[in-house]
Amino acid sequence: MSNKKIPESTVSRLFLYLREIVVLCGMNIRTISSAELGERVNLSDVQVRKDLGHVGQFGTSGAGYDTEELKTALEKILGKNKVWNVAVVGAGHLGSALLTYPGFKTHNLNMVAAFDSEDKKIGKKISNVTIQNISEILKNIKDKKVTIGVVAVPAESAQGVADKLVSSGVECILNFAPASISVPENVKIKNVDLSRELETLSYFLANKR
């Protein structure tokens, strides 16, 4: 089992395995080998076994893994029993996409608040969440016990929004703005930089023969 901390790359893949295992359970497939699971998620069999090794030992030699058992173990270790409240700042297309994305609900992530600076958007509802003025962040985040803040505003306003979120007590930030933002050490930040992803692809296009 090991009490050591699991590498971030492994954690990310564990969620991937879980997603696949849920599908398998739904199909009433009771057992799967690391090779088969790996093929379904485009990873090697060893990678799968090494990753699952961080969680415990419940594979059966010669047979593979019991899907139900694996599902239970992964859900437990990945904290799927807990629910987290999420607030989205910026109700443009991207913010709306996140608010309406059905995947979050099934993954124990609760979209409980949305903010924007544009007057005409305030008061509108997107997927049951009423958009509020950015000035309401502090009060709302505390009241609604939000732990994850999503920054989906233009680059210029990103740092300011992040500062507001941090001082409201948010513990994690997922940043979609194409800007480098600074937060205190105790706040975990994750950047998803769409234009850099596309640019990196374009680089590899330019540099292959």
Next chain:
Amino acid sequence: MSNKKIPESTVSRLFLYLREIVVLCGMNIRTISSAELGERVNLSDVQVRKDLGHVGQFGTSGAGYDTEELKTALEKILGKNKVWNVAVVGAGHLGSALLTYPGFKTHNLNMVAAFDSEDKKIGKKISNVTIQNISEILKNIKDKKVTIGVVAVPAESAQGVADKLVSSGVECILNFAPASISVPENVKIKNVDLSRELETLSYFLANKR
């Protein structure tokens, strides 16, 4: 200069530096040290120097880097002189966000086509691009010389859409669907899995004291 291939992680950061350098040039700052540049993008000075070392040697000891020179060199090596055509499949909130995102235009990425399967969306225009039926993919991608395809459809339809894109000759795919999709070796695929990003954050929330 080195002819060796630059690691993907470095390439991604080079785009980050370039973005910052463009800002600096706009502010008429003519010179910058690796430490100052690193601070602006939350990276160490050594990391900056190591990365720039892949591109060439144009820093001046004791002074730093000439911003104009660095800008020119980065633009050249990152292929910013070339323009790539991009097609988006799936015109939901996320697809619309990508189509309207102003950042792409300034980064030599041209959104030239959009597809959806919902009849009521066909014919509508988003940011000058007319949404077409998914059945038109093959013809359009070829005609419009699209090299990058973006998959922004639900998980169930992702593999099918990817197959269509691949057989139309697309060379890269950026996949936003929470599904593992398979493509031939010569096609480069990049996955952006929003719910996994959030889940990974939630894991770290659950496992810190």
Next chain:
DNA sequence: GTATGTGAACTATTTCACAGCT
């Protein structure tokens, strides 16, 4: 004195190889 460029050391992550279980 200040700041670059880089080999060497270190750390993280992946892959190999195989012993051991069913």
Next chain:
DNA sequence: AGCTGTGAAATAGTTCACATAC
């Protein structure tokens, strides 16, 4: 025979330390 679990080897990526240039 088939498949897991895991040390050991290999690879990739980051940080250190310092010689060198201005």
